[in-house]
């Protein structure tokens with residue numbers, strides 16, 4: 001032993017608090033919880049679940065107390081430096097759920113706990129307080145009010161004004177708003193209060209006025225169809241049993257799934273239980289929320305676009321038991337809702353339920369686990385279920401419920417698949433074939449509406465020099481820059497880097513760059529030049545950057561203010577448009593050529609979803625698909641809305657290649673700014689994994705460069721673990737993590753069930 005450092009002091013045991021060493025899971029990729037001493041001053045506030053501030057390697061970090069011990073693990077421990085407000089506490093059940101998530105997805109418990117809390121809660125921030133002014137109750141009597149106003153008018157005109165505005169408001173008014181509208185300073189208001197005509201109070205800032213809006217008018221629920229009734233009955237029985245059960249509700253859009261959710265929630269509430277409804281972020285529109293608020297009194301909404309104070313307030317209401325139904329995006333699965341009885345995941349096949357940064361969880365898996373622990377019922381709803389859920393239903397792990405028909409009748413649109421492959425190559429390829437063009441023309445003539453879909457934004461995909469034949473690449477990423485004409489920029493869709501488009505080739509100076517390929521912006525332009533009188537809107541992430549613009553465009557289209565709507569997958573969801581009689585898919589191939597085993601499935605889902613936008617009324621409709629692969633089952637089945645035919649063609653291919661749902665895939669991504677180091681690290685990872693792979697029932701693939709080999713200046717290589725006969729995936733994840741443990745500065749990340757292979 002050497003004594004360069006003084007020997008550690010005796011551990012200090014505080015006789016008053018025997019368990020005064022907190023095990024803290026810090027919000028960093030650190031696997032083990034670390035001990036910190038809880039100083040006497042903080043002991044009353046620190047319990048299991050408390051959020052605390054501690055020091056790690058000289059840095060202040062936040063963490064969560066996951067245990068309290070009498071004796072520290074190591075002799076020298078630092079003190080807990082601070083504790084966040086009690087409302088930031090994590091419920092012990094949530095800690096356990098996070099432990100499952102951390103283990104299954106190879107993240108640290110601390111990181112997972114951190115991401116389960118919305119930022120304002122995570123950071124222990126409080127609500128802003130504001131002052132509101134309320135009319136004295138006695139003045140609710142109109143005669144009495146008039147008398148007071150009249151009395152003031154003569155000598156104190158400003159006070160009269162304040163009083164009148166208050167009366168008009170019909171409820172509490174923010175003091176600053178009142179003063180601004182009355183155009184007076186604080187003293188007239190002061191006098192009004194002194195006279196006992198109004199009161200002032202400090203309250204939590206209620207934030208977004210939408211939250212204060214009265215709930216939408218109660219709508220009488222429609223009488224359920226026999227199929228809806230059967231589905232609700234099955235859910236009711238499961239709720240009654242108080243056992244965990246999972247259901248797959250399979251029904252095309254408009255078949256009445258949401259109505260089944262609403263009734264199932266009613267059944268849960270009748271039994272004193274509550275529900276969480278997860279929807280993809282993009283479909284979390286005011287319309288969706290209004291549908292739930294129209295049926296239930298106590299609804300909370302959670303998603304990342306909410307202002308901080310709104311998120312905080314909703315979180316508090318949920319934790320306090322003031323809410324029966326929580327609607328939210330992915331992370332709402334961690335909402336601290338007591339007496340949970342029902343979890344609904346609408347559009348369960350959507351990739352947005354998978355988180356892209358640590359912990360890389362899938363909300364569907366977390367929902368199943370949370371429901372299992374709570375003895376709750378899970379309903380996964382979709383028109384195009386994920387193959388994972390379909391396979392689970394076939395294996396009786398989920399109970400299949402079907403809604404085979406659209407409620408309002410409505411005919412499925414007539415499909416027309418156009419083969420682009422034999423069209424001659426021209427210098428300026430026309431984006432719309434004659435058939436599609438004619439179909440649009442007819443729609444315009446009949447004063448109906450059409451949707452044109454292309455899942456690529458921008459104007460031209462590639463800027464090519466006719467001299468040196470080089471395209472302009474992003475200097476940091478392995479992709480070509482995309483021309484955005486309105487912005488007059490070449491933009492990298494991976495890192496966002498922008499530059500001015502130049503007339504001459506930046507590499508060789510050759511004049512006359514050519515711009516090839518197309519996106520939604522170009523489709524819009526072609527439509528404008530072809531149909532000069534048509535009113536055209538475009539919806540993609542370029543036109544919807546401003547808050548509320550998404551809503552605005554869809555709303556205007558629904559009201560008939562536009563004839564044609566061009567857009568990316570954003571337009572696939574949202575409102576029903578009864579006047580849409582044509583859906584044109586400008587190219588169905590954008591998602592088909594992606595090197596990913598889910599490419600067919602995603603294409604099927606997208607095309608089916610967009611195609612489902614046509615013919616929502618008795619007018620019927622048509623779907624025109626332009627593609628280079630007119631025989632592809634994903635496309636053919638999608639336009640016919642034949643999910644089961646698609647599954648019948650796709651599942652055997654997955655099985656043959658051992659892809660999910662017949663295996664679990666773990667992706668190990670290795671990245672570094674230097675190519676050689678990246679490759680070497682990837683090979684080293686393989687060497688370390690190989691000896692035990694067989695024993696774990698794991699097939700190792702790679703290393704190989706990722707399809708996009710460089711992003712933001714980092715080279716990217718990957719290894720895939722295909723886990724076929726794996727009983728316990730978490731053991732494999734733990735093993736793989738340990739074997740390839742961080743070898744900084746090379747970055748190695750593990751992604752269980754990756755949503756993308758790019």
Ligand code: ADP
Pocket residue numbers: 222223224225228251252253254255256257258259260407408
């Ligand atoms: P999905 O969620 O499957 O797309 P919805 O529940 O939104 O379907 O139903 C589609 C439309 O049909 C909605 O306007 C809804 O109000 C209406 N609807 C649902 N069930 C019924 C019913 N039993 N009777 C009449 N209308 C219904």
Ligand code: ZN
Pocket residue numbers: 474475476477492493494495496497712
């Ligand atoms: Zn880039």
